[in-house]
Amino acid sequence: MDLFLQAAIEQARLGLAEGGIPIGSVIVHKNRIIGRGHNRRVQKGSAILHGEMDAFEDAGRQPASVYRESVLYTTLSPCAMCSGAILLYGIPRIVIGENQTFMGEEALLRSRGVQVEVLQDSHCLELMRAFIAAKPELWNEDIGV
């Protein structure tokens, strides 16, 4: 498996072990991970720390030139908020674990020139399938439903 997707899945599993929603993300610059994150809605009572946002926060304040050479990996198709962060910082390419559980703003991202790759990875799918079966209300809250 892609080593960076694997690092995103490790983040998702870490979140699950903490009692959280199992979605993880890493930001990669020049083949090195500069930010790791996972959804912290439960852990921090946060409405904004989706996995991707948490990875941006972990990467910290970066110059525009770094974002524009980075790839964002996420276990699940990014929602409007996370897609907006990807657009704000001009991330040119994202790799998505799966989009069967949730279809994010992939069309918007592509229309703005972001290269979007979807792997339909079985580990990512199974993490979300099991989680939603166990805690559907938490999942709905996370996507504003």
Add this chain to the structure above:
Amino acid sequence: MDLFLQAAIEQARLGLAEGGIPIGSVIVHKNRIIGRGHNRRVQKGSAILHGEMDAFEDAGRQPASVYRESVLYTTLSPCAMCSGAILLYGIPRIVIGENQTFMGEEALLRSRGVQVEVLQDSHCLELMRAFIAAKPELWNEDIGV
């Protein structure tokens, strides 16, 4: 002046007094402020705490029904990230202090059914004019330039 815009401007001024970027926001539910925020890039070394995101975080975990009856006030036209959060949570209406300093994703928001009102408020304009004249590099960083 609109009392809620005034509360958003107070947040912007608070951010300025802390050495930060003077953009503020409040989220209003049934005529009551449930979240207040201001940009904390400098104060917290944060890449994601724009004023609107900070207001969402201050409001905390809310049921979908609350977001869908809320109005978001912001001193400056919301960037892609903050607009994405507005879309994620289904905020139906936003009031913007000004969009002359920066034109955010107003067209996208309108295309998704969000009611967008722009006031071109002189206090909001002057806060950003003076700030950008003093610290242009910080402003560019905040909008990913």
